[in-house]
Amino acid sequence: MLQFGRRRFKVLLALAACGQISAVVGQDLVAVSPKLAKVEYEDARVRVVRLRIPEHASLPTHDRPRRVVVSLTANHVLLTRANGQTSVTRTEAGTIAWSEPAARTVLNLGGPVENVVVELKRTDEPGNPLAKPTANPSEEYLSDPLHKWVLENQYVRVYEVRIPPGAITTFHRHAYDQVAVYVSGGIVSEQVEGQAWGQPKTIEPRSVSFSGNAAKPMTHRVRNDGKTEYRVALVQFLK
Secondary structure, three states: OHHHHHHHHHHHHHHHHOOOHHHHHOOEHHHHOOOOEEEEEEOOOEEEEEEEEOOOOEEEEEEEOOEEEEEOOOEEEEEEEOOOOEEEEEEOOOOEEEEOOEEEEEEEOOOOEEEEEEEEOOOOOOOOOOOOOOOOOOOOOOOOOOEEEEEEOOOEEEEEEEEOOOOEOOOEEEOOEEEEEEOOOEEEEEEEOOOOOOOOEEEOOOEEEEEEOOOOOEEEEEEEOOOOOEEEEEEEEOO
């Protein structure tokens, strides 16, 4: 035990010398970059973080859990992993993607970056992605044509909602807890099944909300009362 402890201590010293110590001790993104990463929502299962990286700024080495990333702006970044490997990634604004855990530093090579990151706390194995939606979906799938299925694994099911001006979704049922990222914002009205239409409300662009629909499922439809497309990334939690 003592020999193992000395060996581990030497490894920690070596990593500290080359700036990789945080990858070992598990530095959290919000802890290492509190000015750039802000918690928008958190409970026992999920944490939603808004990440803003100014032009040419960087993030120190940090660990990332399994997560869904909604890119509100284009991303052009250099990633350096704990083993020294580097890669350059480019992501278009509006991209929605699943990411596995990783320890890395990030250097912004382009313009200002803004992402909403939906981090999952209760995952014990890699995400097992579905190649396409199930052939015989249950009523818990959002089969409305304006809800586009984007990705799914054992943890999440993700949709991109795009409603043109004046368009109305069909009635659809929300039966899972979910986070909505309002990519565009806009003016919308909602009608809960069996009730009258509600008053139009303004949704701020790039805002975030959490809905606990698992305990109280809700069937509704949505109308875009604005003059531009209403666009939302919807992340449902399956477990």
